[in-house]
Structure formats: structure tokens, C-alpha cells
Amino acid sequence: DAGVIQSPRHEVTEMGQEVTLRCKPISGHNSLFWYRQTMMRGLELLIYFNNNVPIDDSGMPEDRFSAKMPNASFSTLKIQPSEPRDSAVYFCASSFSGTGDTEAFFGQGTRLTVV
Amino acid sequence: GESVGLHLPTLSVQEGDNSIINCAYSNSASDYFIWYKQESGKGPQFIIDIRSNMDKRQGQRVTVLLNKTVKHLSLQIAATQPGDSAVYFCAEGLNYGQNFVFGPGTRLSVLP
Secondary structure (H helix, E strand, C coil): CCCCEEECCEEEECCCCCEEEEEECCCCCCEEEEEEEECCCEEEEEEEEECCEEEECCCCCCCCEEEEEEECCEEEEEECCCCHHHCEEEEEEEECCCCCCCCCEECCCEEEEEC | CCCCCCCCCEEEEECCCCEEEEEECCCCCCCEEEEEEECCCCCCEEEEEEECCCCEEECCCEEEEEECCCCEEEEEECCCCHHHCEEEEEEEECCCCCCCEECCCEEEEEEC
């Protein structure tokens, strides 16, 4: 398996534009997580899905952020409109949640710069 | 999230020495803990985990110790190598890790 795949790797956009980040989890995993990483706040959980259903979105900063998981192999995180303070590295991770080990495997991340 | 800013704790060790990285977790109800390693430009990578019913777990060159009384977790790396240089995060979770909370991280620098 190629691991968790995120695209794009880098995104530079102007303030006010819509940004869509994409994630393909590891095949067979049933949990998917979106994290944001900044120097000031470290790694923050934004939202996670279990069996394609959003379970906890309390980490989503505001209504400008939305996430979807239409099927088990794809998820998107959308920011509309984007602002400079959204600049960060966004990670997607997936895991298999059951009764055994459930560590999350991370993608390479998308570095977002909003100018 | 917790504040990191420019004050990320840094641990410098000589190559070949043992490293100990510490982490204080916040939730006494957390039942699952993981150490991750993050190299520059990459996503966090799983190193080792431990459940709350254990106080020690060993892997290859790494040992995790859990002290629930003081809510403290440590990662020991034996014979530290240059490839170990990275930022190390502890993460705590509940109910088989459905909602991980990450610590602020510690930067490990291995000196030649």
C-alpha cells in the first residue's frame, strides 16, 4: 500500500479564494483524521470520521472550514473563503479502529500558504 | 492545541548515547498513548504505543514508560543515531485512540 496520499503537496492561494485539500486513506482503514500543524499551536485535530461519518468536528475552527468523506477511499477539507491565518500544514491520517492497535498513519501533508 | 511557538523544547545528545524524551499528558482518563517521530517535511511516523494497563513497553531500540500517577510518559532511545534527529510527539487518546491529542513536541538533535 502506498500509505495515506494527500494532494496537493503545496498550495499557494490568495486571500478569499476557495481551497480544497484531498486525502486518500489506506485501503481497509475505517477512521480518517484531519490535522492542522502550525508553529504556534502544534498539531491540532480538526475533524475525524469513522466509517465515513463525521464523529467529532469540534476542532474545526469556524464555518469557513468543511470536510466531507463521500466514500471510504476519499476525503476533502475545504476552506472558503481562505484567510492568511489559515496558512499551515494540513495532515490527513487514517487508522483501523477495532479492538487492537489503532495507531494513525499520516500522509505527507499539504503546505497551505494564503497570501 | 497547546502553544509551541519558537519555544519547542530541544534535547541534544551525542551519537551513541541514550536519549530520554519526556511528555506530560493532560487527561487522566486517557487509555492509549503513542509516540510519533516527525522529520522535516514529512508527516508524523508511528514509533511505539502503550495502553494504560501497562507501565512499560519495549520495541527495537526504543522503550516507552508510563506513569499514570503523575500523568507522565517517556520515550527512551538506545544508542542514538543521526537518523533519530527529528521532532518527537506524544499523543494521548481515549477508547482505542479515536480522538488523539498531541503534545507540543520535543526536538531531538544528535551531535556527531
